[in-house]
Structure formats: C-alpha cells, structure tokens
C-alpha cells in the first residue's frame with residue numbers, strides 16, 4: 001500500500017510540474033502566426049502577415065522547448081527578458097520543396113505558411129529558421145510579439161463550423177488533436193464525407209503503432225463545404241471552386257495534390273481544437289501529399305485511398321520520409337546526398353548512428369544487399385527518398401514505400417511511437 005501511495009504521489013508531482021511548465025509562460029489560448037515565405041533557388045525570406053488569437057490551446061503540453069525531429073524549418077519562441085527558449089516546433093513547407101524545382105532557378109515565388117503556438121503571457125521573440133542545402137538552420141526572420149498588442153485579431157469565437165467527434169482518446173486534454181476536413185464535397189455530399197472521414201480514422205488505427213496508441217488521439221471531422229464537387233486538375237484544364245482551392249500537378253508532378261491556400265485552411269477551422277490536419281479530397285484521381293506539421297491531403301475516390309491516407313499521415317504527422325525511389329532518378333535533387341536528412345527513416349550514411357543503427361542485428365552489413373533481407377530484415381538497403389543511389393531505407397518494404405505493404409517498417413513504427421510519446425508524456 002505504501003508503495004502504491006508513493007507511486008501515486010510521484011505521478012501526481014510529475015504531472016503538476018508539467019502543467020506548471022505550460023502555465024508558467026502561456027495562457028490556454030493559441031497564437032496563430034501567418035507568414036509569407038518567398039524567394040528562389042538560392043534565396044529565401046520570411047515576412048509577417050497577421051497575428052491571431054484562437055480561443056484554446058490544442059497542441060502539445062509536453063517537452064515544449066525541445067524537438068524530436070529537426071524538420072526543414074523551425075519556429076522558436078524565447079522569453080524576451082532572459083532569452084530562454086519556451087517553445088519550439090519543427091515543420092516542412094511547400095516553399096522548401098519548390099526551391100529544389102527547375103522553376104526556382106528562373107523565378108521568385110511566395111507561399112503562405114501558418115503556425116500555431118501557445119499564447120505567451122509576456123513579450124516574446126519569435127524566430128523562423130530554415131534549413132539550407134548544407135543542412136544548417138539559418139534564422140530568416142525574428143520578431144517580437146507583445147501579447148497585449150491590440151492588432152492581434154481574435155478569431156474562432158463565433159460561426160465555428162459544425163464538427164463531429166470520430167474518436168476520443170483517454171485523457172482528452174492531453175491527447176493529440178487531429179481534424180479531418182472536406183475538400184471538393186458539396187453540401188449534398190456530406191454523408192459521403194462523414195463516411196470517408198470514418199474510414200480514414202479507422203485506417204490509421206489499423207496500423208501499428210497507432211493501434212496501440214489509440215488512447216492518445218482525438219479525431220474530429222469538420223464539414224467544410226465546397227461549391228463544386230471534385231478538385232482541380234490543371235492538366236485536364238479542370239479548375240473547380242473548392243473549400244481550399246487544392247489542385248493536382250503541383251510543381252508539374254501529376255499526382256502531387258496540394259493546396260497553397262493555407263490561410264483559408266486555418267480560417268475554416270478557427271475555434272475548433274486542432275493541431276494536425278487531414279484534408280480528404282473528393283475525387284477518383286490518384287494522388288496526394290503530406291507535409292510535416294502542415295497537412296495531409298489525399299483522395300477518397302481512388303482504390304488506394306486506404307493505404308495512401310496512412311502513408312501521407314506518416315509524412316504530415318510523423319515526419320517520415322518516402323522510402324520509394326525511381327530507377328530512372330538515380331540521383332534525384334530533392335536531398336543533398338552529402339548531408340544526413342532529418343527524417344528518421346532514411347539515411348545518406350553521413351550520420352547513420354543518429355538513425356536506426358541501434359536496431360540492427362550484430363554483423364548486419366552496411367549497406368545491406370537486398371539478397372540478405374531474409375537474414376537481416378532490418379538493414380540499410382540502397383534506394384529511398386526518390387533516389388536509386390546514395391539514400392538508404394531500413395527495410396525491403398514499408399507503408400512509406402508501397403501501397404501494397406501492409407505495415408510500417410519497424411524503424412517507422414519506432415519513430416511514430418517516439419513522437420506520440422514526445423507529444424503526450
């Protein structure tokens with residue numbers, strides 16, 4: 001009994017300390033910051049667009065001043081008085097992806113980016129850093145936020161869209177909040193959306209380790225209405241009016257479906273508790289996209305809806321990299337092969353020790369020849385991150401490689417589990 005009491009008291013103290021961490025520096029509201037990222041292949045700049053206050057904080061309450069994955073960019077908040085980091089988060093952005101396309105060699109473009117951070121009690125410095133080709137993070141923007149600034153717009157207090165709970169975790173206030181939004185569904189197609197959102201949620205929980213971590217998630221469905229059914233397909237000269245103006249052919253890649261209308265996206269769900277976003281596109285065209293800590297956008301009318309939603313959520317929620325490659329893209333330009341990528345499930349072998357080296361059986365050859373995959377199911381197999389050469393993956397197959405693979409590989413599973421624990425414990 002004494003032992004039991006001791007455990008209870010330790011747990012109680014532990015949770016009290018954590019709660020104080022958030023309470024020390026923040027109030028239970030969200031600071032939404034909209035930026036414009038712009039530049040070309042070799043230059044990048046970030047400008048402030050607008051600050052908002054949302055009615056509650058629905059993001060993580062743990063490990064606020066630490067990062068698990070580094071991302072392509074970081075947003076950091078420091079106390080103006082003592083320079084102490086009080087919050088940091090990592091992200092990826094379409095802008096960084098676009099910078100490696102041929103178009104970026106000839107023109108400057110701008111992209112909307114929105115971040116949600118806990119609302120500070122006192123004046124803070126907010127800093128945006130972007131990762132360059134050499135893997136270094138450069139401060140691109142630094143500004144002061146005064147929580148008493150009268151220009152911080154209050155949002156999400158009225159006209160909150162209708163939403164339904166798809167799944168509720170055990171400790172609601174400490175769970176990871178995921179919203180599923182409708183794109184290309186008209187007002188008369190909302191029954192279909194609700195059914196599709198249910199499938200998406202179920203599919204994610206059918207995969208390990210999400211199934212074992214079900215109690216750590218809340219899933220909500222938001223019935224965002226589009227004027228037109230289906231989404232835009234530029235190569236077919238089809239331009240539809242939809243809730244988030246999403247389109248295929250992003251960066252001239254047929255199956256890459258994205259939206260650049262990030263402000264519309266966040267405007268549509270202001271007032272709803274959310275930290276992670278899934279957008280379901282009502283189309284039978286194949287494709288999708290998932291951007292770390294930005295959103296997953298995937299299509300529901302295609303036969304591969306179920307595996308693809310889980311794959312894209314692997315990108316947007318867990319920061320996993322693509323484990324597939326094309327034989328023709330021997331040296332794809334997306335990753336610099338001289339730098340270790342930040343994604344936990346791919347490596348250039350520049351710093352493999354920081355990846356899954358501690359999961360390899362003794363005597364596993366590095367790299368591992370495909371013919372040895374029976375003996376060494378976790379290995380270092382060449383071909384990943386769009387390149388047939390120079391980038392390596394942990395397993396022969398994975399949900400991050402093909403739609404036919406049933407599960408995430410053990411390395412991806414461990415990464416997801418680590419991230420869920422990082423957010424919730």
Ligand SMILES: [Zn+2]
Nearest residue numbers: 398400409412
């Ligand atoms: Zn994997």
